[in-house]
Amino acid sequence: MNAMNAPATVRISGPPNSSFLVGYPGISATLPRIVGKVEIRPGAGFSAPVSVSMVRICLQRRETIHPAAENVAKRHLGTPRRETVDLVGKEVLLFRCVSGKEAESVIAMDLPFQIFIPFGRGGEETNRRIPPASLQLPSRIAETYYELVVTVQQGSSMQNRYTFPIPLQRYDTLSTFGMYNRPESKMVTADNVVTLGISLPKWSYGPLDPITVYIKLSPNPDWMNKAKRVTIQKITLSIEEEITFNPEGDEPTKKVNKIAKHTQTVGTKMTEAGYVTNLGLVFPARDLRDPDGIIKRGKPGFPLYEVTSFTTSSTLYKIEFFLSIKAHMTSARDITLRQPIVICPMDQQACKEEMDAIEQAAKDASHIDPNNPNLPERIIVLAHEREAIRHLGLCEVGGVKKMLIE
Structure with a gap:
């Protein structure tokens, strides 16, 4: 193959001492975006020039579902894995000859x-919706x-x-936001x-966050004689x-x-005042450390979460969480109540720590024009330029290419 037609070596690098992702996906005021640079170098040998006609970059989301994958038999006999690929935001043209x-x-x-991540003001177009978190x-x-x-090209x-995995998190379910604390x-x-009534003081939780529910069982005053014959056996609280x-x-x-599940044995008769109690449990967390206390290495495309899953919604699947409260009784039907809650990948303390950073990111984003972002100058070194190979750390001495030592 002609060296000029050999595939180039391509890599991407982020800003110094920072990740590619700037801002907080899900929070529009921070203008979430992916920032970096595409570096193209010769692929054949050290210094053979490559021909480049055009360079484009885009952010792509791959979603797959395979509900039968948990069962070995169904995995082979059930429906095959389903996959969709969507463009997130817009494709950016970086170079054209x-x-x-x-x-x-x-x-x-x-x-x-700079690729700006959509923040949900584009209606129902798939590439304009807030993208779900990597999971x-x-x-x-x-x-x-x-x-x-x-x-x-x-x-x-x-x-x-050339593809490069990018882990993406969402920050609009943080338990410290006021909307979740009503x-x-x-x-x-x-x-x-x-009648079974419950009250939740807040409705967003993370790993190892305590969940407390105020529960009241009340008799129907119009059916008091029947209600007094009821015995409350136990109350079960579970997270689904x-x-x-x-x-x-x-x-x-x-x-x-x-x-998670917690059962409280009651064993009392219903009274006119009813029965009141508080039930609580802790949302389970994954241990990210190995037996030696070292944090395990994660997969390149996925953040390390302390939870197995969290509240999210995408094209092929949706994950929701419910608190299920069941009152077991005699002389009356059992009552089950399901209350939706939001599960965040971060615990209460981590959410608090993010708030100042989110505020600062919003201030920084206020100076950015998404339609005309201020980017560093691009560097293009053509083969015919004098001392072009210096950019590869080489120089020519007596017609021989050698490493450049400055």
Whole structure:
């Protein structure tokens, strides 16, 4: 293969001492964006120039579901894995050679870029919605994965794509936001004899956050004689994870997992005043450390979460959480109440610590124009330029290329 037509070496790098992701996805005031530069270097040998016609970059989301993956038999006999690929935001053109020329002969290219992540003001267009967080459920029954895709056109007949995983988190479910700290109440009855009422002081929780529920069982004053014959045996509080596969399709399927449970034995008769209690449990967390206390290495495309899953919604699947309170009684029907809650990947303390950083990110973002972002100058070193190979750390001595020592 001609060296000029050999595939280039491509990599991306983020800002110094920082990740690619700037701002907080889900919080529009911070203008969440991916910042970095595409670096293109010779692929064949040390200094053979490469021909480059065009360079583009985009953020791509891959979603897969395979509900049968947990069961070995169903994995092979059930429906196959389903996958969708969507563009997030817009594709950005970083370089195009001058009109009338097939390609530029390039020694080195550094092309800065900014890709703005949508923050939900684009209606129902898929690429304008707030993208869901990166997540991989056990056995890969559902997965959301992001990658930066760099497309390099080399001449008229050669086009190569290079992918780089990018973990993406969402910050709009932090338990410290005021919207989640308003009390929630609900009342249900099964047969009009007894009413079950609950009150939640807040409704967003993270790993190892305590969940406390105020519970009241009240008799129906119009059926007091019947109500007084009722014995409250026990009250059960559990956290349920509900995964809906294909929620926007014709045949959505649901899978419910109980992830924590607490039972309080009561064994008392119903009185006119009713029965009042508080029940609580702690939301379970994953241990990110190995037996030696070292944090395990995560997968490149996925953040290390202390929870197995959290509240999220995407094209192929949706994860919701409910508090399920069940009152077991004699002489009356059992009453079950399901109250939706929000599960955040971070605990209360971590959420508090993020608030100042979010405020600062919003101040920084106020100076940025998303339609005309201020980017560093791009660097393009063409093969015919004098001392072009210095950019590769080489120099020519007596017709021989040697490492440059300055």
